[in-house]
Amino acid sequence: MEMEIEEGQGGGDRGGPRRRFIRRPHVCQFCTEKTKAIDHKQTELLKRFVTEQGRIRSRRETGTCARHQRMLAQAVKRARHIALIPFQAERFR
Numbered sequence: 001m002e003m004e005i006e007e008g009q010g011g012g013d014r015g016g017p018r019r020r021f022i023r024r025p026h027v028c029q030f031c032t033e034k035t036k037a038i039d040h041k042q043t044e045l046l047k048r049f050v051t052e053q054g055r056i057r058s059r060r061e062t063g064t065c066a067r068h069q070r071m072l073a074q075a076v077k078r079a080r081h082i083a084l085i086p087f088q089a090e091r092f093r
Contacts, residue, residue: 026063030071038071040078043085050076054088 030038040046049057049064049072056076059069079085 026060028063028065028068030068031065035068038068038075040075040082041084042075043079046072046076046079046085050085052089054086 038045049062051057056073059066062069064072076085080087
């Protein structure tokens, strides 16, 4: 994440420079690799697209295109169903 600092504009009460967020363009990992299908047996790949709580990460977070996000969600659901990855993380109290 890149931050750009603008001089001359106060950052509120602190008096420091104001920071502005610049969004980096996301590129679909699967489109660059020209992937035809996402296999549900590739658990290491699927775990990168699942949060610690067990949720499927959104397109905005991962940068995948709509087509591959649908394929990814289907693969994660199949992997969960046959117990290759957990539905949700373990809860410690």
